[in-house]
Amino acid sequence: xxxxxxxxxxxxxxxxxxxxxxxxxxxxxxxxxxxxxxxxxxxxxxxxxxxxxxxxxxxxxxxxxxxxxxxxxxxxxxxxxxxxxxxxxxxxxxxxxxxxxxxxxxxxxxxxxxxxxxxxxxxxxxxxxxxxxxxxxxxxxxxxxxxxxxxxxxxxxxxxxxxxxxxxxxxxxxxxxxxxxxxxxxxxxxxxxxxxxxxxxxxxxxxxxxxxxxxxxxxxxxxxxxxxxxxxxxxxxxxxxxxxxxxxxxxxxxxxxxxxxxxxxxxxxxxxxxxxxxxxxxxxxxxxxxxxxxxxxxxxxxxxxxxxxxxxxxxxxxxxxxxxxxxxxxxxxxxxxxxxxxxxxxxxxxxxxxxxxxxxxxxxx
Amino acid sequence: xxxxxxxxxxxxxxxxxxxxxxxxxxxxxxxxxxxxxxxxxxxxxxxxxxxxxxxxxxxxxxxxxxxxxxxxxxxxxxxxxxxxxxxxxxxxxxxxxxxxxxxxxxxxxxxxxxxxxxxxxxxxxxxxxxxxxxxxxxxxxxxxxxxxxxxxxxxxxxxxxxxxxxxxxxxxxxxxxxxxxxxxxxxxxxxxxxxxxxxxxxxxxxxxxxxxxxxxxxxxxxxxxxxxxxxxxxxxxxxxxxxxxxxxxxxxxxxxxxxxxxxxxxxxxxxxxxxxxxxxxxxxxxxxxxxxxxxxxxxxxxxxxxxxxxxxxxxxxxxxxxxxxxxxxxxxxxxxxxxxxxxxxxxxxxxxxxxxxxxxxxxxx
Numbered sequence: 180x181x182x183x184x185x186x187x188x189x190x191x192x193x194x195x196x197x198x199x200x201x202x203x204x205x206x207x208x209x210x211x212x213x214x215x216x217x218x219x220x221x222x223x224x225x226x227x228x229x230x231x232x233x234x235x236x237x238x239x240x241x242x243x244x245x246x247x248x249x250x251x252x253x254x255x256x257x258x259x260x261x262x263x264x265x266x267x268x269x270x271x272x273x274x275x276x277x278x279x280x281x282x283x284x285x286x287x288x289x290x291x292x293x294x295x296x297x298x299x300x301x302x303x304x305x306x307x308x309x310x311x312x313x314x315x316x317x318x319x320x321x322x323x324x325x326x327x328x329x330x331x332x333x334x335x336x337x338x339x340x341x342x343x344x345x346x347x348x349x350x351x352x353x354x355x356x357x358x359x360x361x362x363x364x365x366x367x368x369x370x371x372x373x374x375x376x377x378x379x380x381x382x383x384x385x386x387x388x389x390x391x392x393x394x395x396x397x398x399x400x401x402x403x404x405x406x407x408x409x410x411x412x413x414x415x416x417x418x419x420x421x422x423x424x425x426x427x428x429x430x431x432x433x434x435x436x437x438x439x440x441x442x443x444x445x446x447x448x449x450x451x452x453x454x455x456x457x458x459x460x461x462x463x464x465x466x467x468x469x470x471x472x473x474x475x476x477x478x479x480x481x482x483x484x485x486x487x488x489x490x491x492x493x494x495x496x497x498x499x500x501x502x503x504x505x506x507x508x509x510x511x512x513x514x515x516x517x518x519x520x521x522x523x524x525x526x527x528x529x530x531x532x533x534x535x536x537x538x539x540x541x542x543x544x
Numbered sequence: 545x546x547x548x549x550x551x552x553x554x555x556x557x558x559x560x561x562x563x564x565x566x567x568x569x570x571x572x573x574x575x576x577x578x579x580x581x582x583x584x585x586x587x588x589x590x591x592x593x594x595x596x597x598x599x600x601x602x603x604x605x606x607x608x609x610x611x612x613x614x615x616x617x618x619x620x621x622x623x624x625x626x627x628x629x630x631x632x633x634x635x636x637x638x639x640x641x642x643x644x645x646x647x648x649x650x651x652x653x654x655x656x657x658x659x660x661x662x663x664x665x666x667x668x669x670x671x672x673x674x675x676x677x678x679x680x681x682x683x684x685x686x687x688x689x690x691x692x693x694x695x696x697x698x699x700x701x702x703x704x705x706x707x708x709x710x711x712x713x714x715x716x717x718x719x720x721x722x723x724x725x726x727x728x729x730x731x732x733x734x735x736x737x738x739x740x741x742x743x744x745x746x747x748x749x750x751x752x753x754x755x756x757x758x759x760x761x762x763x764x765x766x767x768x769x770x771x772x773x774x775x776x777x778x779x780x781x782x783x784x785x786x787x788x789x790x791x792x793x794x795x796x797x798x799x800x801x802x803x804x805x806x807x808x809x810x811x812x813x814x815x816x817x818x819x820x821x822x823x824x825x826x827x828x829x830x831x832x833x834x835x836x837x838x839x840x841x842x843x844x845x846x847x848x849x850x851x852x853x854x855x856x857x858x859x860x861x862x863x864x865x866x867x868x869x870x871x872x873x874x875x876x877x878x879x880x881x882x883x884x885x886x887x888x889x890x891x892x893x894x895x896x897x898x899x900x901x902x903x904x905x906x907x908x909x
């Protein structure tokens with residue numbers, strides 16, 4: 180999933196992006212403080228919208244209603260992709276965002292969401308909360324008058340829907356694939372022609388043969404869009420985002436002037452939402468994948484030469500971005516060190532045991 | 545880590561188990577409600593004790609000090625292994641517990657902590673919060689007048705310290721190993737002679753040759769105990785606990801009479817602690833492992849025939865426990881279904897990408 184795809188989900192859900200910038204609401208009378216939160220994802224996505232909605236409810240509960248944050252679907256206050264701009268400018272106090280949306284503003288924002296080939300979601304949390312990641316990301320966002328707080332994770336997504344089977348890297352050449360952001364940049368270097376297309380437009384474009392492939396989210400969300408009806412091959416994994424963390428962006432001045440008790444309520448509710456959103460996807464994706472396969476979807480994994488070239492290209496791009504962008508470089512140094520240490524440690528116990536167990540269970544069936 | 549090991553960490557930390565049962569404190573005057581929480585782990589463990597301590601602090605912050613929970617080290621109110629008994633009886637309002645401690649009371653309690661060969665920590669969360677696990681575990685604990693809330697996870701631990709190399713299953717025969725609980729039961733069927741021994745006693749017992757092996761926790765905690773000085777071989781993984789979830793046990797009546805606002809503050813702080821504890825271990829273990837290896841520790845993995853026999857034996861034991869115990873059976877049915885679905889899905893995207901990335905990074909170094 181990328182910038183374009185997420186914008187289009189919204190349109191796909193029938194929510195027009197009005198472009199209107201809302202006037203700030205800073206009411207704080209007897210009824211308490213009220214904030215509005217501009218969502219980047221539509222109500223239809225009960226996982227990512229639902230977990231943020233529950234977070235807002237929790238903030239109200241924790242403050243006995245003295246601090247209420249209301250979540251507004253994309254287009255109600257601002258269009259989905261203008262959430263950061265609106266928060267930065269203070270026309271809304273906070274927003275639900277996916278930082279990779281703002282890759283074009285500053286590529287270093289992707290550290291707040293997830294990079295190609297890891298960190299994975301658990302490692303992302305460890306880096307953010309205990310490895311210095313959150314401090315670095317907050318330093319970056321402060322330049323844009325925003326204060327980021329993690330509020331969820333999509334987990335590793337799918338690699339997308341393909342009309343034809345991809346048997347080797349050569350089969351990607353000239354392929355018109357709906358994919359954007361960093362993933363699109365990598366794919367472009369691998370011969371793909373990346374297409375910007377609304378989520379709601381994917382179905383028709385694929386049916387008409389305007390595009391050959393499209394990445395969206397994962398089984399649970401993709402099934403809703405019916406993409407299995409227009410493309411038989413469903414590829415894994417979505418290597419362009421090893422973790423896809425979702426973020427609450429708060430206007431920096433609004434955050435700094437927020438009473439400590441309300442800051443606490445926001446932060447602790449955000450932590451709960453961070454865990455909850457991933458749990459929702461983990462619990463829902465298996466059944467959706469089974470359902471898709473039962474309907475005829477053919478599950479495939481990207482061929483080895485595609486994976487190897489993507490890995491090499493992604494790492495080259497990381498180096499190029501570091502050379503060009505001081506913000507990227509500073510965070511990349513911390514991130515890469517943490518990734519390499521985690522990689523070594525995971526293979527000792529956690530990942531080693533997963534590997535053993537998954538294979539042992541497979542042998543039994 | 546198991547019942548015995550955890551009891552002994554406490555003694556190892558120089559905290560005498562007094563055996564005294566504290567009188568209940570149910571103060572609720574102008575200064576608000578005060579609860580005491582009896583810890584199962586000593587202050588010395590900044591990860592698991594530290595995350596629970598921060599959780600208590602958070603509860604106080606969220607309620608403007610109207611609801612304060614104070615954490616007491618093992619022995620201050622009740623001995624570590626009597627936490628559940630004290631909570632159940634109401635002599636303390638709540639406790640920090642590891643449910644596998646109570647395997648002897650009811651083997652079904654291990655579903656609240658973790659079972660051999662998975663679920664892994666992320667899957668455990670998905671099952672607990674979104675897969676019906678928490679409801680089942682609460683139904684079980686209600687029979688003991690307790691209300692459980694997840695508050696942390698140790699991640700996959702190490703398989704322990706061995707004085708001699710284990711080259712095959714045969715090398716386990718007659719081995720005197722400090723290990724208890726479910727892991728001890730499996731090991732016993734594999735020829736090991738499980739030993740109950742204090743954490744603080746491991747060092748001396750190993751040095752004198754009274755035991756041949758000992759499992760404790762993981763690199764960060766084990767290094768503090770200095771076990772690397774008395775045993776050269778450090779084995780992975782601790783397959784007897786694919787997830788090691790920590791739990792707050794609350795007296796059921798105390799929970800039910802707790803104002804909703806305080807329940808909310810407790811639950812949301814617990815969720816934050818659940819994530820935070822695992823982040824702490826993830827962030828700290830890699831450096832500790834490097835440090836141990838630099839000091840001469842020889843890292844090993846259990847041989848294939850040990851893993852295969854352990855997997856087979858563990859699953860046989862699950863079946864036997866299901867046959868004997870209705871509580872175990874009821875939860876096992878849900879747990880096993882969830883595990884099998886997660887196993888299939890993880891291999892599509894998340895685990896597949898981890899596998900690829902970890903191997904690709906290894907090839908680069």
